[in-house]
Amino acid sequence: MTELEKYIHTYFGVNKEELTKISSFFKPMTLRKGDYFLKTGRHSDRLGFVQTGIVREFVFIDEKEVTKWISTKGYFVVDLSSFVFQQSARWNIQALTDCELYIIDSKDYQKIGQVIPRWTELEKLFIAKCFTVLEDRVLQHLSMTAEERYNQLFNFNRELFNQVPLQYLASMLGMTPETLSRLRKKAAG
Amino acid sequence: MTELEKYIHTYFGVNKEELTKISSFFKPMTLRKGDYFLKTGRHSDRLGFVQTGIVREFVFIDEKEVTKWISTKGYFVVDLSSFVFQQSARWNIQALTDCELYIIDSKDYQKIGQVIPRWTELEKLFIAKCFTVLEDRVLQHLSMTAEERYNQLFNFNRELFNQVPLQYLASMLGMTPETLSRLRKKAAG
DNA sequence: TGCATTTCTTGATTTTTGTCAAGAGCAAGC
DNA sequence: GCTTGCTCTTGACAAAAATCAAGAAATGCA
Helix, strand or coil: CCHHHHHHHHHHHCCHHHHHHHCCCCCCEEEEECCCCECCCCCCCCCEEEEEEEEEEEEECCEEEEEEEEEEECEEEEEHHHHHHCCCCCCEEEEEECEEEEEEEEHHHHHHHHCCCHHHHHHHHHHHHHHHHHHHHHHHHHHHHHHHHHHHHHHHCCHHHHHHHHHHHHHHCCCCCHHHHHHHHHHHH | CCCCHHHHHHHCCCHHHHHHHHHHHCCEECCCCCCEECCCCCCCCCCEEEEEEEEEEEEEECCCCEEEEEEEECCCECHHEEEEHHHCCCCCEECCCEEEECCCCCCCHHHHHHHHCCHHHHHHHHHHHHHHHHHHHHHHHHHHHHHHHHHHHHHHHCCCCHCCCCHHHHHHHHHCCHHHHHHHHHHHH
């Protein structure tokens, strides 16, 4: 069972036979550090799965980069507006390291639905789950200080702080790099 | 065409015949000011549509109320974890004014799928749309100050500030009531 | 290896936001 | 109409976080 199949199994709970069918539609792809999987404003009909490496999703706001999310092994990377609604992409998606992805285009993606009858239902459940995760993220910003958000992320995934430029983590946490630096010092002391 | 049908048409783009079928599964319900549609920890298999009135979704964090969202006419109110995943509810949902809702339970909700073959697909698209709206909300917290968030909401829906206790709007915007009060004074001056 | 560039940290300072406390304004109910 | 609570505002102060500037550390590249 490949990593992709393992994650699809975890996320969607489909059986081995279905897994094989689904994963057969995905094609391997590599990104070199710095390569873009997607750029704002472009059109994209690709969905990617991160097999190895680290990918950053960000957008320019007032000439500043704002990092929305950082995806590591096991995450899907996609611009939903573009993939689902055929609109121009809202996010830049860039490799922070060399990456191995599995990708699928929307044409092949639609074929999954023909092979797995309940696929739309599974998709719905997956997106609903993602929605609840985002709800939690909003709540964090409504109820937690920068320090609490830092501590939570650090406790949840401390490797990230060795693998990803801190300025991007700071942005993703909604603080300046200077503030993150000071919080790190404070927590370490 | 009822308000409910009008909104379902707007959100889901189904035709008149389908609309009538869908809306026939919804039942009217009234809430008095202060009544709860849902309480944290309970189980709920109800989805509501706000016909008139104002509804607040909030949760207690460290003994403090945090308002996640305020729904007015045309919004659906639901606890997704509970409605979709049969988990205990994460949110309190309470009427801020007397309200008229249309509600549907999950048993009847499933019947929609039997009547409208592409219903699951429409659901998926609707939830995906909600996801992108939440993405924007996260971005706002990553890139905007309290003042900017206030101005944006005020410009988007200034009636809200006459209809809803300001303390709840402050919480929903991620600031204290005192800060909101000062920002209002500043913007008015 | 060593230079150049980028990233990170640190300090000083300012701005923003939160906290605490008191009073003003409003609204619901008697 | 008059209490009685709420809610909102205001002020004084404290804490949190941003900004600006400089230097240290790490990284990439020749």
